[in-house]
Amino acid sequence: MDPTNIALSIKDLTVAFGKKPVLWDIDLDIPKGALTAIVGPNGAGKSTLLKSALGILKPTAGRVDVFGQPLTRQRSQIAYIPQRNSVDWDFPTNVLDVVLMGTYSDLGWFKRPGKKEQARAMEALKKVSMQDFSNRQISQLSGGQQQRVFLARALVQNAAIYIMDEPFVGVDAVTEKAIISLLKELRDQQKTVIVVHHDLQTIEDYFDWICLLNVRQIAFGKIQDTFTDENLRLTYSGHHSFIPQSHR
Amino acid sequence: MTIIFDYPLIIALIGASFIGVSSGIISCYAVLKEQSLLGDAIAHAALPGICIAFLITLSKSPGILISGALAAGFLGMLLITTIIRKSILKEDTALGIILSVFFGIGTLLLTIIQKIPTARQAGLDTYLFGNAASILYEDLKIIVILTISICFFTILFWKEFKAIIFDSDHTQTQGFPVFKIELILTTLMVVAIIIGLQTVGVILMSALIIAPAIAAKQWFKRFAPVMVLSIIFSVTSCILGVLLSSSINHLPSGPTIVIFISGFVLISLLFSPRGIISSKINEYINNNSIRAESILSNLYLLAKTHKDHTHPHDINTLNVLGGIPTQKLLVKLKKDGLIYQKESNLWGLTNNGIEKAIQILQRVH
Numbered sequence: 001m002d003p004t005n006i007a008l009s010i011k012d013l014t015v016a017f018g019k020k021p022v023l024w025d026i027d028l029d030i031p032k033g034a035l036t037a038i039v040g041p042n043g044a045g046k047s048t049l050l051k052s053a054l055g056i057l058k059p060t061a062g063r064v065d066v067f068g069q070p071l072t073r074q075r076s077q078i079a080y081i082p083q084r085n086s087v088d089w090d091f092p093t094n095v096l097d098v099v100l101m102g103t104y105s106d107l108g109w110f111k112r113p114g115k116k117e118q119a120r121a122m123e124a125l126k127k128v129s130m131q132d133f134s135n136r137q138i139s140q141l142s143g144g145q146q147q148r149v150f151l152a153r154a155l156v157q158n159a160a161i162y163i164m165d166e167p168f169v170g171v172d173a174v175t176e177k178a179i180i181s182l183l184k185e186l187r188d189q190q191k192t193v194i195v196v197h198h199d200l201q202t203i204e205d206y207f208d209w210i211c212l213l214n215v216r217q218i219a220f221g222k223i224q225d226t227f228t229d230e231n232l233r234l235t236y237s238g239h240h241s242f243i244p245q246s247h248r
Numbered sequence: 249m250t251i252i253f254d255y256p257l258i259i260a261l262i263g264a265s266f267i268g269v270s271s272g273i274i275s276c277y278a279v280l281k282e283q284s285l286l287g288d289a290i291a292h293a294a295l296p297g298i299c300i301a302f303l304i305t306l307s308k309s310p311g312i313l314i315s316g317a318l319a320a321g322f323l324g325m326l327l328i329t330t331i332i333r334k335s336i337l338k339e340d341t342a343l344g345i346i347l348s349v350f351f352g353i354g355t356l357l358l359t360i361i362q363k364i365p366t367a368r369q370a371g372l373d374t375y376l377f378g379n380a381a382s383i384l385y386e387d388l389k390i391i392v393i394l395t396i397s398i399c400f401f402t403i404l405f406w407k408e409f410k411a412i413i414f415d416s417d418h419t420q421t422q423g424f425p426v427f428k429i430e431l432i433l434t435t436l437m438v439v440a441i442i443i444g445l446q447t448v449g450v451i452l453m454s455a456l457i458i459a460p461a462i463a464a465k466q467w468f469k470r471f472a473p474v475m476v477l478s479i480i481f482s483v484t485s486c487i488l489g490v491l492l493s494s495s496i497n498h499l500p501s502g503p504t505i506v507i508f509i510s511g512f513v514l515i516s517l518l519f520s521p522r523g524i525i526s527s528k529i530n531e532y533i534n535n536n537s538i539r540a541e542s543i544l545s546n547l548y549l550l551a552k553t554h555k556d557h558t559h560p561h562d563i564n565t566l567n568v569l570g571g572i573p574t575q576k577l578l579v580k581l582k583k584d585g586l587i588y589q590k591e592s593n594l595w596g597l598t599n600n601g602i603e604k605a606i607q608i609l610q611r612v613h
Contacts, residue, residue, distance in 0.1 A: 054421045080421040087415045091280060092465060092474045101411055105422035112407055137469040153418075 007032040007161050007192035008053060013062030015048050022048045024216045033190040035183060037197040040213035041236050046196045050163055054080050076105055079159035081150050083166050089138050095149050096121055096134040102156030124152040144175030151179060161192045180206050203227060251495050260380040260490050263388045266395040267444045268486035271456040272479030273402050274440040277433060279461035281413050288454030289347040291441050293324025295354025295450045298375055299361060310387040317442045324350055378449030378502030380490040391443050398436050409433055410471060449502035459509040466520035485509035540581060541608050543573050547597050548605035560596030
């Protein structure tokens with residue numbers, strides 16, 4: 001692949017907790033301007049892979065480059081959308097406040113968000129059709145609305161790469177459609193989107209590239225070449241009940 | 249029961265108010281970060297520090313005792329985090345071990361100190377249950393300076409503290425050093441606990457770190473108002489607690505303060521907009537309106553088979569359709585002009601009632 005076309009490059013990445021490897025020797029060159037799915041069974045290390053790519057977790061070995069430079073210098077290029085249940089939704093704050101947190105990296109230390117940041121946050125809320133909820137307390141949101149708020153917080157960051165951990169778990173069908181069409185829009189603007197995904201049924205509709213993972217990297221490539229029955233069998237050791245379209 | 253507003257009491261009240269401010273602030277962070285038990289462990293862990301500082305210097309100067317408490321508190325916290333990180337033990341086990349081991353050593357040292365003839369008057373045992381009357385002008389100075397520093401850092405790191413408590417992973421991806429911010433926050437927590445020990449005591453200090461925010465959280469939906477109310481609850485309880493304890497001889501101030509702050513928690517849990525009573529009332533109103541709607545739709549279903557939809561039926565017929573409604577509810581519906589009564593037991597829909605019943609059925613199906 002042309003090196004200028006690589007958004008996120010992961011080399012020889014190994015993560016171990018104690019002596020137990022969670023990820024083993026992962027090499028990925030994730031292309032710019034594409035939707036990439038990360039797929040694998042529970043405990044395959046999907047979230048760990050994301051967290052290492054984001055610098056939340058320090059890997060045992062390996063390196064992560066963003067647009068050809070070390071991650072530490074390129075943090076502002078990446079927006080992270082964690083799993084919905086990773087935060088306490090009973091926290092006393094409202095929707096606008098959460099979205100404003102996306103502006104904190106631009107603000108830096110000590111500065112508080114002002115009018116300009118609020119306008120940016122409202123604009124992001126509009127993109128996820130949540131502008132009417134800006135004043136709503138976050139504990140009164142449905143699962144789909146929570147996910148939209150998280151997406152708005154990432155959109156405010158105006159990053160080049162969006163990394164999402166299972167964004168479709170526990171959200172309604174309307175929200176799922178809205179999110180995926182927004183992600184496709186981002187891709188068409190040459191943004192890079194990386195998603196941990198569970199639902200094998202929708203992979204071919206939603207994504208361009210796929211990484212099949214089970215501690216080791218099973219396969220990585222374009223959907224049409226990589227999303228094969230053989231690769232799925234290797235990833236799920238036969239415990240899957242889905243056959244890709246090309247094999248039906 | 250008389251209260252004499254003399255110089256020592258005024259010093260104690262000022263001291264207690266400042267302690268109320270610092271614990272009101274820290275309470276919000278500890279509760280929302282789900283670390284309230286860490287506060288309990290740190291408070292207990294401080295006791296041996298106080299004792300050792302006294303044994304070394306044989307001085308009761310507040311600077312020395314507070315330094316000892318701070319050192320032991322930090323050591324306890326450091327051990328807890330190390331145990332969680334390096335061993336297979338879980339957080340609650342680590343907290344339990346450190347709390348009991350440190351407190352055990354502290355009680356042992358306290359007994360030894362009591363046996364030193366010159367030290368008997370030192371009154372270190374006030375640190376167990378707290379005694380606001382023992383606050384001297386020198387103590388007050390330290391309490392004021394440390395409380396002002398806690399306020400200063402809270403305002404300075406307002407955005408950063410809020411961000412790491414709500415979503416620390418996301419904050420880290422934005423380039424903030426989460427570990428360092430957490431260290432600053434935990435330091436403030438230890439300081440707030442230590443300056444409260446003289447007034448509230450090591451055993452009950454955790455109540456002042458847990459309760460104010462729990463009570464305040466029931467009333468407001470934004471972070472800043474919750475913190476302001478938490479400070480108000482905490483300061484009020486400290487002042488009332490000190491007044492009560494000073495009015496009765498030998499009554500320690502820790503338990504009295506805790507009684508007042510617990511009262512605020514109880515009131516908040518019962519009477520706040522999200523409280524038990526208001527949710528019971530809402531439930532009752534909801535239930536009643538559901539029952540009223542089911543009377544209307546059931547009467548309509550019965551009357552539909554007749555030509556005249558206002559045809560009355562024996563109310564006992566509704567028993568088959570889910571139960572006989574209360575007389576009170578029937579009278580209310582009659583008053584609203586939705587149903588009418590014919591003879592003692594026969595009820596039918598009015599024209600308005602029919603309209604309403606159709607609306608209900610359309611909405612449900």
